[in-house]
Amino acid sequence: MRRFYLLFLSLLLAVAATADPQYEEHLHLEPLPQGLLLASFNFKSNATLQSFEQQHFKYIPRSLGQILQHARTKELHLRFSSGRWDAESWGARPWDGKKEGGTGVEVWAWIEADTGEEASLRWITLNHALSGLFCASLNFIDSTRTTRPVHTYEPVGDHSNTSLSNLHLLHGTLPREVVCTENLTPFLKLLPCKGKAGISSLLNGHKLFDASWQSMSIDVRPVCPESRSGCIVEMEQTVDMVLDIERSKRPHDNPIPRPAPADQLICDTSKSYSSSEACFPIDMSSMQSWSLSDVFGRPIKGSCLANDIRGDRSESVCISVPYEHQVFSSQGSVERKDPSSNHRCYVLPENDAFEMALPQQESQAVLPRPSPPLYASRSFTGHGQERGGVQSLLTNPSPNAAVSFTYFETLPWFMKPYLHTLKAQIAASPSQSQEEIIKSIYYRPALDRQRGTQLELQISVPPASTVRLTYDFEKAILRYTEYPPDANRGFDVAPAVIRLHPDPANPSSKAVYLRTTSLLLSLPTPDFSMPYNVIILTSTVIALAFGSIYNLLVRRFVGADEVESFSLAKVKARIKGRFAVIKDRFSMKKEKKTQ
């Protein structure tokens, strides 16, 4: 009996310890204006810190866990992104921009080390290992692409005070890096269901990399809840994409749109020039019907580890459409409709495929998304091969509240900004002094071929105004071998990262991240065949000069009549002479011996 109690107690303890699900996944769909669809995939797995440190891996993959342990990385954030989030028409970013990276690859991590150099070494180890795991050129993140931001990033995990003093934040970007199927493949292999079941079965490269904007992220952090003892390690993977529904519905093997015959066109008669000859095709995209397999190419293949400890299945798929809209879902799934928030969520069937279809709706209303707290865009100014300028436009749309943020830029070493030309002006009223806009500047100048420029500005933009931030820079001339094979394409400059600070007066405001697009900097490029011309010309000159001088030095010039004519008798006589000499030598030796 006592044994039974003990068993029961230990079971109870086990249940209490694993009350939180160790793995959960979630898909949120939201139609956007202009016939677009925002799909946010979220996968969260965790393990207790103890089991993680003892290398008992279950849902956190061993491949990544061991890399983090080897490089002593306590917190990792890795982003693969492409495209541009169109904030003007799509509104605020998903996850407040926290799961988003700049174009290409962005990685930042908190690494445990005693000194800065040790942290840099571990950082290089980490990037090399990640480059092997994710098939990306992360090994190119060397000292020239690494920065240590001061205010832009803060640890999102819970670190104790003692460990925080030993943690080093390092940040690297690869704006040129292409994100493609080979990055998605290892990303999916980190998931417990490997993209074979659950919502991850919707992810495939053909749709993800056809998106207008996409971002994949991986965050690993320690979490120490106050209520419970014992920390956990949490790994969160997200994929966000904005798909064009009409484009996604085209057949995969024939995706090129062909013009519709004239008699099938539906014209927009509201245009002034609309007549029997002129037709402006009406925008059909926002009112068309779609289903999951239309957009993603296949339905969801059952659920992945959705059963929690009590055997209940959690809701994995949610969609935000107006309450009155019709949404059909396949049998075996459970729908929960929330009238207050326009959300409806679905519990996936355990083994069967899940399909969701939205028929053509009567009203075309798309739920409005919250507007972003700041609009930011960045571009190059100036002309010529020697100098240039950068201009950032930062617009605060709020009519009454100022917005304060950190503006963080990393520039490659061959782009040398002049800090004294840094100016911030309010576009409408240039009279306002600069001190009121730029609160402080954190700056680390570049060193040629060793490190890039790091610039962090604390900026405050008054309500309903646009700040124009400008500075000039000089372009360095690279060495011949430093140019990439496609030098004439230009050099990518990493996007600026903007971190909005929560308003202290408004407790509901959150920290928000946004990023500008990357820039393409054209540097003066040499004529790459020129060295060969130089080598050939120099060789010719040297051959001519050296040849004639050498001849002058070693040749004896004689008149043609002074040259002895060749005769066989003379040669014979000379050979005989030599023989006689040798004979004499031998005979002399013999004589010596006999003596």
Added chain:
Amino acid sequence: MHLPSLSFPPLSVLVVLVLFSITFTFATIPLPPPSTQHTSNWAVLVSTSRFWFNYRHLANVLSLYRTVKRLGIPDSQIILMLPDDMACNPRNAFPGTVYNNADRALDLYGDNIEVDYRGYEVTVENFIRLLTDRLPAEFPRSKRLGTDAGSNVLVYMTGHGGNEFLKFQDSEEIGSRDLADAFEQMWEKRRYREVLFMIDTCQANTLYTQFYSPGIIATGSSEVDQSSYSHHADNDVGVAVIDRWTYYNLEFLEGVGVGDRGKTLGELFGSYDEGKIHSRPGVRWDLFPGGETVGRDRLVMDFFGNVQDVEVEGGERAWNESEWREDLKRLKELVERRRRDQQNGTESGRLDVMDAPTAPKEMAEPAKPGAAKVEAGKGWSQQVIGASTILGCILIWGGTSLLDNPR
């Protein structure tokens, strides 16, 4: 006329020299063929062309990648080098897809692909370092060629080339001698058992003429002064999608199934039809032990497939029980120590948890190397200091020139 008198070195020096040269020639004599059996298969697939119009070179390599993967070589044993991105290129009307045929029946990029070297990483230096394994310690496993003396290696290269060279990314070249020396170093380091070297480029056969290491079968698409041509173009992709020689190789390889023990290399090379390929493919057998007669009978699966024969080291050696006991004892000690460490570790872990995680300090100055705060000018006071410094300098200069004046 004066002839220089030759002074002969002493005999002892001569003897040493002769001995030295004998040992030296012995050292350069190729190592005896390894007795090890064939235990693993590796593939190195390299495209060397950047830019969209070279789509076909990536398609060539991806076709081979698909074939060796289909025949059983795992991704961990395939080194794939792609210098440019065609699948997610903005010019590609088929995102995430690469086709090698205008019928678009087969998506080469698929859903499961691992590219080991990509973009600017595909350089001559990286390629030679990969073959010879001269890589920094932090390089990950997936970017290394982990071959040994029992490995059969398939090396496939494609790109733009010429007489005894192959261009990498239109900016550098690998010469036939570089390639030959790299293979020799592999042989010296016992990094392969047999190599099948395939190359599809203009004047491809010149690339393998300099090879001198044993155990290599080499084949190329065209002779010296011959071009290799593309097979056909896809109008929707907009460029040529595959080269002729690779196309007809694939046509043969598609007929090879997993575990196919029938098809031989002789049949593969026999399938080359000059009329279809529009150039004269070449094969080099002389480095292979046994030459053409043995080489022709080699199975295609010896290079394109995967074997999993296991070599047991020291099979004949007597069973050493004491050694076995030693190992067990050592393991036991390790386990004990580990357990002790863990107990200590959990205790310290608990201590860690006691410290409540604190909110990160706001706007704290970093103690680590980072950006420094730029202080704005202090206004008048700074300008007064500057002006007085300049004034002081002028005064000193004026004073010294007055004193210096002899009058």
